[in-house]
Amino acid sequence: MELKTCPNCNSQNIHKGIIRAVHAPLHMFPEESFNKNAPLNSHLGNSSKITSYYCQDCGYILGAFVDEPNKLIK
Incomplete structure (x- = not known):
């Protein structure tokens, strides 16, 4: 994904991060x-x-x- 400009404020200060809970990483199930x-x-x-x-x-x-979307297969 190539994102260079924020659609909200037009800043180019875009960073990659990890969404997580307080005590452990947030996971998708x-x-x-x-x-x-x-x-x-x-x-x-x-x-x-x-x-x-x-x-x-x-x-x-x-x-x-x-x-890892392949881990979410039923």
Whole structure:
């Protein structure tokens, strides 16, 4: 993904980051398996880290991507 300008503030100060929870990385799960198998605080094996691109000046998130979408197959 080639992002050079923030659509919110027109800054070119774009950085790559990782979306995470406070104590552990935030993960993406397939909705079907999460809803059927996961109590609120459980850990499912099929997950993937989420990477994002954001504007350092205004905080706008330009895009978010599941790093390993093949892990989310049911």
